[in-house]
Amino acid sequence: MRRAPATEKAAGGYPLSLSWGALRDRLGRWFNWTNLISMPVVLIVAFMVTLPTVWLVIISFRPATNVARFTLRWYERLFTDPVLLQRGLNTLLLATGTMFFCLLIGLPVAWCLARTDMPFARQLNALAILPFVTPPLLGALAWSNLLAPRTGLVNILLRQWLGLEGNSGPINVYGVWGVAFVMGLYYSPYVINFVAGALSSMDSTMEEAAFAAGANGWTVARKITLPLVLPAIASSALLAFVFSAGQFTIPALLGVPGGMYVYSTTIHQQAKLWPPNLPLATALGMVLVVVAVALTWLGNRLTSRGSYVTVTGRGFRPRVIRLGPWRWVALAFCLFYMLLAAVLPILSLVYGSLLSFWRPTFSLSDFTLANYVALFQAPITWNAMKNSLILSVGGATLTMALAVVAAFITVRRKDPLAQGLGYFAMVPTAVPSVVLGVALLIAYLRPPLVLYGGLGILLVGYMTHFFPVGLKAAASSLVQVHRELEESARVFGANFLTMLRRITVPLIRPGVVAGWVTLVVIFMRELAISVFVYSPGNEVLAVQLYELWNDGRVTRASALAVLVILQTAIILGLLRFFGARVGSEWKGAGQG
Amino acid sequence: MSAVHLVHVGKTYDGGVEAVKDVTLTVKEGEFVAFLGPSGCGKTTTLRCIAGLEHPTRGEIRFGDTVVVNSEKKVFVPPEGRDIGMVFQSYAVWPHMTVFENVAFPLRIKKVPKAEIERRVREALRLTKIENLADRYPTQLSGGQQQRVAVSRAIVGNPRVLLFDEPLSNLDAKLRDEMRFEISRLQRELGITTIYVTHDQSEAMVMADRVVVMREGRVAQIGTPEEIYAHPADTFVASFVGDANLIPVRVAGPLEGGRVPVQVRDGQLRLTASVRGDLPAGDLVCLIRPENVLPAPGQDGEDVYTATVVRRTYMGSQVEYELDVLGVKLVMRTHPNGRTAPGQRLPVRLNPEHCVLLSESGGGD
Numbered sequence: 001m002r003r004a005p006a007t008e009k010a011a012g013g014y015p016l017s018l019s020w021g022a023l024r025d026r027l028g029r030w031f032n033w034t035n036l037i038s039m040p041v042v043l044i045v046a047f048m049v050t051l052p053t054v055w056l057v058i059i060s061f062r063p064a065t066n067v068a069r070f071t072l073r074w075y076e077r078l079f080t081d082p083v084l085l086q087r088g089l090n091t092l093l094l095a096t097g098t099m100f101f102c103l104l105i106g107l108p109v110a111w112c113l114a115r116t117d118m119p120f121a122r123q124l125n126a127l128a129i130l131p132f133v134t135p136p137l138l139g140a141l142a143w144s145n146l147l148a149p150r151t152g153l154v155n156i157l158l159r160q161w162l163g164l165e166g167n168s169g170p171i172n173v174y175g176v177w178g179v180a181f182v183m184g185l186y187y188s189p190y191v192i193n194f195v196a197g198a199l200s201s202m203d204s205t206m207e208e209a210a211f212a213a214g215a216n217g218w219t220v221a222r223k224i225t226l227p228l229v230l231p232a233i234a235s236s237a238l239l240a241f242v243f244s245a246g247q248f249t250i251p252a253l254l255g256v257p258g259g260m261y262v263y264s265t266t267i268h269q270q271a272k273l274w275p276p277n278l279p280l281a282t283a284l285g286m287v288l289v290v291v292a293v294a295l296t297w298l299g300n301r302l303t304s305r306g307s308y309v310t311v312t313g314r315g316f317r318p319r320v321i322r323l324g325p326w327r328w329v330a331l332a333f334c335l336f337y338m339l340l341a342a343v344l345p346i347l348s349l350v351y352g353s354l355l356s357f358w359r360p361t362f363s364l365s366d367f368t369l370a371n372y373v374a375l376f377q378a379p380i381t382w383n384a385m386k387n388s389l390i391l392s393v394g395g396a397t398l399t400m401a402l403a404v405v406a407a408f409i410t411v412r413r414k415d416p417l418a419q420g421l422g423y424f425a426m427v428p429t430a431v432p433s434v435v436l437g438v439a440l441l442i443a444y445l446r447p448p449l450v451l452y453g454g455l456g457i458l459l460v461g462y463m464t465h466f467f468p469v470g471l472k473a474a475a476s477s478l479v480q481v482h483r484e485l486e487e488s489a490r491v492f493g494a495n496f497l498t499m500l501r502r503i504t505v506p507l508i509r510p511g512v513v514a515g516w517v518t519l520v521v522i523f524m525r526e527l528a529i530s531v532f533v534y535s536p537g538n539e540v541l542a543v544q545l546y547e548l549w550n551d552g553r554v555t556r557a558s559a560l561a562v563l564v565i566l567q568t569a570i571i572l573g574l575l576r577f578f579g580a581r582v583g584s585e586w587k588g589a590g591q592g
Numbered sequence: 593m594s595a596v597h598l599v600h601v602g603k604t605y606d607g608g609v610e611a612v613k614d615v616t617l618t619v620k621e622g623e624f625v626a627f628l629g630p631s632g633c634g635k636t637t638t639l640r641c642i643a644g645l646e647h648p649t650r651g652e653i654r655f656g657d658t659v660v661v662n663s664e665k666k667v668f669v670p671p672e673g674r675d676i677g678m679v680f681q682s683y684a685v686w687p688h689m690t691v692f693e694n695v696a697f698p699l700r701i702k703k704v705p706k707a708e709i710e711r712r713v714r715e716a717l718r719l720t721k722i723e724n725l726a727d728r729y730p731t732q733l734s735g736g737q738q739q740r741v742a743v744s745r746a747i748v749g750n751p752r753v754l755l756f757d758e759p760l761s762n763l764d765a766k767l768r769d770e771m772r773f774e775i776s777r778l779q780r781e782l783g784i785t786t787i788y789v790t791h792d793q794s795e796a797m798v799m800a801d802r803v804v805v806m807r808e809g810r811v812a813q814i815g816t817p818e819e820i821y822a823h824p825a826d827t828f829v830a831s832f833v834g835d836a837n838l839i840p841v842r843v844a845g846p847l848e849g850g851r852v853p854v855q856v857r858d859g860q861l862r863l864t865a866s867v868r869g870d871l872p873a874g875d876l877v878c879l880i881r882p883e884n885v886l887p888a889p890g891q892d893g894e895d896v897y898t899a900t901v902v903r904r905t906y907m908g909s910q911v912e913y914e915l916d917v918l919g920v921k922l923v924m925r926t927h928p929n930g931r932t933a934p935g936q937r938l939p940v941r942l943n944p945e946h947c948v949l950l951s952e953s954g955g956g957d
Contacts, residue, residue, distance in 0.1 A: 415606065484684035487645050490671040491678040491755075492745065493701035502697075506688045 038413075041405040042421055048464045049427050051449075052439035056289075056431075059442055060282035074283035084266070088287075090255075091245055091262040093176050094183070098244035099237050101184020105337055106191025107233070112330040113192070114199035116321050124334050125196075134345045135525045136186055137542055138561045140253035141352075141549065142345030143182045145558060147173035151358040153348055174258030183250050185341045187240040191233070198232035199225075204319045235299040242295045246288045246432025248528040253549060263288055264434045264528075271438050271532060278442060285435035292430045346565065352558030371559035380544060381560070385567070387455060388541040392523035395462045396470075400516045402463070403470030404508070410471070411478045412486075429468045436465050437532030444533070453535050461529045466522060470515050477511025478504075517575050524568055541567075594656030594752045595621045596642060596785060601661075602650035602809075603637050611637040612648070613809035621656075622783045624776070626790055626800035630832070634809040635789045636757055642787065643678055643755055644671035655752055672701075677746030677784075678755040681762070683738045685730040691717070691741050692726040698749040716748040719778060736767045743775065747782060754779070756788040760795065772798055793833045797821065805829050812953075823868060826953035830879045837880040837922050839863075840952070847871055851944055854878060861918040864895065864944040872951035882912070884946035885924035887932075888939045899924075899940050901932050915940065 063071045078084050112118045113125060134142065146154045149172040158170055172178060206228065210220045248264040256265055263284050270281040323330055352358070354367040375381045410422040428436065440461045444451035451457035481504065489499040527542040534543050541564050548557040596619040603612040612634040619625045627635035640646040642653060644660065647668060653661040660669040677698075685694055695716055699709045717723045720740040730738055739759065746754055756775070760768045776799045779786050790796050796803045797817040805812045805820060805828075813825035824830035827838050839861075845853035847867060854865050854876070865878050888896050899915035899922065911930050915922045915938070924940065932938045 482682050482684065484680040484682045485686060487643075487671070488678065488680055488684040488686075488745075489697070490645070491643055491674075491676055492698035492749070493672045493675075494697075495670070495672050498701065503686060507686075 037405055038409045038417075041402055042409070042417065044402060045406060045421065045425055045467065048460065048467070049424055052436060052443040052464065053427065053431070055442045056282050056285060056435065056439040059279050060286045062279050065276075065278045065442070074280050075286075077280065078283060078287065087261050087263060087266050090176060090260060091264075094180055094251065094255075094262055095241045095245040097177060097180030098183040098187060099241045101181055102188045102191045102240040103233070103237055105184060105188040106236070107195060108330075109188070109334055109337055110192045110195035110199060112334055114196040115319070116323050116327060116330060118323065118327045118330040118334070120331065124338075134186075134342055135522075136183075136247065136249035137253075137525055137527050137545065138349065138565065139182055139186055139345055140250045141545070141554075141557060141561055142348045143173055143178075144254060145348040145352045145554070146344065147171050147178065148358075149174065151554075153351065172258075173254055175260055176255075179251050179254045179260070180244075182254060183244045183247060184240075185337075186250070187243055188337075188341075190239050190243075191236040194232045194236035194239075195229060198229040202228055207319055231302045235302045238295050238299040238302070242292045242299075245291060246434060248432070248434035248437075248531075252546075264432065267434050267438055268531065271441065278438065281438045282435075282442070285432075285438060288432050288435055289430060292432065296430060349558045349561045349565070352555050353562045355555045358554055371556050372563075374556065375559055375563065380539065383537070384539045384541045384544045385563075387458075387538060388524055388567075391455060391458055391462060391540060392520045395459050395466075395523050396516050396519035398459070399463045399467055399470040399519055400474065400512055403467065403474040403515065404512060406467075406471055407474035407478045408504075411475050412483070425471050426468050428465050431465075433465055433526075433528035434532075436461065437529040440464070440529065441532045452533065453538075455538055457533045458530055458538065458540065461533050462523050462526060465529060466519055469522070470519055473511055473515025473518065474508065477508040480511075481507045513575075517572065520571060520575075521568055524571075525564060594658075594785060595619060595623075596753055596787065597654040598638070598642070598651065599653075600651040601638065601641060601648050601653060603634075603641055603646055604649045610809060612641065615651075615806075615809075615811055617804060617811060617814060619785055619787060621785055624779050624786045624788065624799060624801045626788045626796035626803050627806055628790060628793060628796040628803050628832070629806035629812075631791060632808075633806040635791075635804075635806045638806070639755055639757055639787060639789045642753070643676060644669060644674050675749070675752045676755055677749060677751035677753070679739075679742045679746050679757065679759045681758045683735075683742040683759075683762075685733075685738050685741045685745075687730050689729075690726065691722065691728050691730065691733070694730070694741055695744045695748050698745065702749065712748055713744075716744040719747065719781075720744045720774070735763055736771065739763065739771060740774075743778070747778065747784070750782075751784065754784045754786040756786070756790075758789055758791065760790075761792075768795075775799065797833070803833075805832060807953075823948060824879065824950060826872075826951050827877050827879070828953040830950060835882050835923070835925075837882065837885070838950075839878045839880070839920055839922075841865070841876055841878045841949075843871065843876065852949065854949065856918075856920055859919045861897075861920050863942060863947050865947040865949040866944050867949045872949060875952040877950050877952050879948045879950050880922065880942060880946060882923045882925040884943065885915070885922055885926075886941040886943070887924070887926055887930060888941040891939060891941065893941070895943055896939050896941050899938050901934050901936050901938055903934055904930075904932065913938075 059065055060074060061070050061072070063069055063073065078088065113121050118124075144152070146152050149155060149168045152171070152173065155169060155171055158164070159167075162170075164170060173182070202225070207220050207224050210224045215223065246264055248268065251260070251262050251265045252268065255262060261269065267281045267284050270277040270284070353371050354369070356366070356368050356370050406421060406425060409418050410425075412418075431439070440457060441452070444457045444460065451460060485507065486499055486503055489503045490496075494502060525542055526540075527546055530540050530543050531546060534540065539547075541560065545557050545560045545564070548554075548560060598615050598617050601612060601615045602610070604610045615634070615638055627638060629635045637646060641648045641661065648661055648663060650663050651661070652659060652663070655674065658669075659665075659667050660674055661667060686697075689697070692713055695713045696709050699712060704712070713726075714723065717726055720743050722737060722740045722744065725733065725737060725741075730741065733741065742759070759775075760771055763771060772795060775788075788796075788799060797820075800817065802814060802816055803820050804814050805825075807828055813820060813829045815823075820829060820833050824833065827836075830836045830838065840857040841854040841863070842857055843852055844855040844862060847870075850866055850868065851864050852867055852871065853862060855862050863878060897917050899917045901913055902916050902921070903914040905912045905914075906928065909928065910925050911928045913924045913926070913930070913932070915924055917940070922940075
């Protein structure tokens with residue numbers, strides 16, 4: 001539309017040369033640095049997201065993976081086959097149970113942190129990073145060490161102290177409630193963060209106005225505070241539901257041994273059958289995706305309508321409730337949560353790793369380093385460590401490189417391209433890892449891009465699934481860089497690239513480094529995707545650990561888990577050492 | 593240093609919003625011009641077009657003889673090629689560089705020799721009186737100090753044109769007065785062509801050689817502060833640059849020697865108004881500034897009217913009366929020793945020189 005007048009004018013004024021000139025002009029305007037850098041990134045992201053997603057949808061409507069006909073039979077089976085119906089029910093039960101545990105733990109902790117005079121409240125805010133310490137894989141292993149009916153440490157001790165007969169019980173973690181409990185510990189920080197955030201950013205004059213109107217404390221809590229934070233509670237609970245419905249690792253380790261299958265573990269089971277039933281696996285995955293999309297949408301609606309939770313810039317702390325002696329009870333509760341979420345699991349892993357085999361008694365004289373020696377003597381361990389290191393460092397670097405450019409597009413450009421990329425890049429967040437895992441397996445086993453059989457598919461898988469994490473980190477720090485900081489560089493003579501180099505990159509570096517570290521740590525322990533797309537010889541640490549578990553070599557698996565924790569701790573320690581300098585470079589410098 | 597010419601400049605955003613409709617004006621070499629208008633009038637967009645931070649969709653912009661924008665010939669010089677200095681609303685002082693490095697940036701980009709950079713940065717810092725802050729980081733500075741860093745950075749490269757985008761709107765009142773004075777002083781010392789965007793009429797009046805009043809993407813009036821205040825082009829300009837009694841009138845006699853008798857449209861009051869040149873077109877309004885309504889107790893004359901005091905408001909340095917003159921409401925400001933109480937009569941003088949006939953501007957205001 002816009003071209004027409006330009007060419008007319010050109011043709012009218014200078015008959016020959018300017019139609020070429022106008023074309024060159026349009027090309028010239030398109031070929032600037034911004035487009036040359038951003039177009040490839042947009043294409044890569046679009047490719048990575050589209051390819052597996054499209055295959056996921058296609059295969060779920062096919063009678064067999066390589067038979068290109070349309071059928072609804074797999075969806076039909078989901079709702080008629082009694083076994084699959086039971087598994088659907090399990091999934092629902094598990095997600096509901098997890099949500100329940102999350103609220104049970106999260107609401108009191110959030111309230112104590114945000115609105116009471118509980119001692120050490122500030123330090124305990126670090127609770128938010130607990131799931132990082134014990135990710136699903138290690139947490140599940142640890143809780144089986146603690147609560148397995150026959151060999152669980154807690155069960156052994158309980159039997160000894162209570163003088164119970166037999167060599168099993170009294171607690172069994174291998175069931176819906178056990179899995180829900182462990183998942184609840186893992187996902188409760190979402191509730192804590194959301195609700196504590198809403199509670200502490202609330203304008204306390206709203207409550208004071210109610211007091212002034214003559215309401216008592218109970219009435220204020222019921223009529224003012226609760227309604228104001230209800231959107232935060234509901235949306236975080238929904239988030240816990242969505243995440244736990246698609247979670248693979250914990251039900252795989254704690255549910256499968258007792259025959260309790262959910263959708264995610266069924267997807268894995270169907271994909272690893274010989275011959276695999278990929279259409280059924282993808283149909284199950286589609287259901288999980290649809291549920292995730294619907295509930296995420298609902299959650300967003302809740303929070304956007306609940307945006308009357310006002311964040312004022314005024315610097316006063318919200319009204320704090322004095323608990324008196326009860327504040328120590330509150331502290332005990334929070335510490336107990338920390339004990340369950342991090343301390344006890346790690347201790348149990350260390351304990352397990354020092355035994356040569358699990359026995360139904362407890363004695364210090366059984367301790368040995370045999371597991372570690374065996375691990376270090378096995379070449380597969382070294383290979384897996386090497387693979388994990390390459391993938392996590394390489395994957396995190398590539399992901400952040402893409403994310404920085406994508407963030408630049410989504411934050412700074414206001415055109416449809418930017419909006420499209422913004423929505424598009426977030427698609428993987430609605431796809432549970434296990435579903436993406438099976439989709440990747442299908443997509444990269446065939447042209448146009450055969451990656452299966454090497455580390456490449458693991459790399460692409462990690463990047464696809466966790467690109468949104470990197471994008472968020474980069475975008476949120478770029479948003480804080482006022483546009484005028486960049487514009488002033490241009491005005492004072494810098495071209496686009498100089499501006500990026502001298503102004504933008506130095507300013508967003510702390511956020512980008514933080515995103516990079518997060519990704520390194522996540523990739524180091526990723527199982528749900530890896531377990532689908534790895535091939536023999538390309539194991540990563542998480543896969544090796546899973547296989548040791550499946551072989552029943554639980555103590556060896558515990559030793560490997562301890563090594564993974566150590567490896568992560570070393571990386572984090574090193575980065576903190578450098579990262580602290582990176583972050584405080586310009587904030588702290590020159591103050592002395 | 594050079595003059596700035598804008599010829600039929602327009603800017604329509606991709607969404608179809610027409611921020612600047614048609615702006616034609618010339619800023620003379622070394623002149624200080626203020627763009628004044630309410631938010632959304634297009635003044636900042638026009639400035640950003642001059643800076644090269646926006647692509648105008650129509651028209652031409654020249655710095656002296658150099659064409660920096662011509663939408664028909666597809667000329668667009670990017671901001672880094674225009675040799676300008678700019679002070680942003682948010683100051684846009686880079687937090688990861690010291691004050692010295694911030695100010696040195698334009699020179700480092702131009703690859704000026706090191707010793708000269710040192711000398712010129714010190715000079716720029718001296719001019720804005722912050723030599724002692726050279727090694728500090730911006731996060732350690734107050735808003736006013738950051739503002740001075742921004743100004744130093746803008747002048748250090750001795751640019752052809754200096755642009756200010758509402759630079760004082762984030763400062764408190766006292767600091768604002770101080771900076772107004774400092775910026776005018778600097779501009780006069782350096783003689784750089786300057787364009788200054790503001791929505792504050794007193795700022796524009798105090799600082800600028802000429803004021804460009806903008807409204808809805810167009811120029812409403814260009815003139816010296818005195819012209820704009822005393823002879824506004826229409827009621828929009830009249831009420832934007834100060835308080836105004838605007839009385840709807842119609843012509844009640846012939847125009848003679850710049851004077852014309854008028855009659856209030858819905859009332860008995862007859863006045864003599866002054867007109868520059870021909871009668872304005874359209875519906876007419878008589879402008880009388882509140883300070884030009886003069887109390888005239890015991891005086892006589894054609895231009896003395898008897899008013900009734902409706903309300904008296906004491907304001908410290910002055911007193912404000914609301915008056916009723918034959919059914920017409922008039923606001924008068926005068927020395928605070930006036931003691932006429934509500935309900936009492938008070939003769940006032942409405943000098944024809946101060947009754948300015950304007951055309952009523954259409955639309956919103």
